[in-house]
Amino acid sequence: MVRALWNGVEIARSENTIVVEGNHYFPDADVDHAFLLPSDHHTRCPWKGLAxxxxxxxxxxxxxxxxxxxxxxxxxxxxxxxxxxxxKGVEIHED
Known part of the structure; x- marks a missing residue:
């Protein structure tokens, strides 16, 4: 089980993360969208595309x-x- 916590609150929990370049990618369905606000920020990865x-x-x-x-x-x-x-300070815990 992998959990993402920020400001003392669990924002994601999954047994099915995918690790790419040292980062756990959580399935969208395993993230609590109540804590997410859309941003206008974008970056480009040379091999993954537009984030x-x-x-x-x-x-x-x-x-x-x-x-x-x-x-x-x-x-x-x-x-x-x-x-x-x-x-940015989100804690990733692998239980």
Whole structure:
């Protein structure tokens, strides 16, 4: 089981994460979307494609652009389609 916590709250839990470049990508269905706010921020990975971001809102504390996903990943990265990864202080626990 892998869990993602931020600001003392579990925001994702899954037995089916995919690890890419050291990051756990959680299936979208295993992430609590109540804590996600859409962001206008985007970055481009040379091999995965264009990443979109979410800001976390946990107990009215924001963590800007702390979650990312690839809405239309490249063919090489299709395994992370419909998956979300975290950073910026989000704790990942492998139980």
């Amino acid at each position: 979109s971001y979410y800001t976390l809102d946990v107990n009215e504390v924001l963590n800007e652009d702390a979650a990312w996903y690839y809405p239309e990943p490249s063919e090489e990265a299709m395994m992370i389609k419909d998956h979300i990864a975290f950073w």
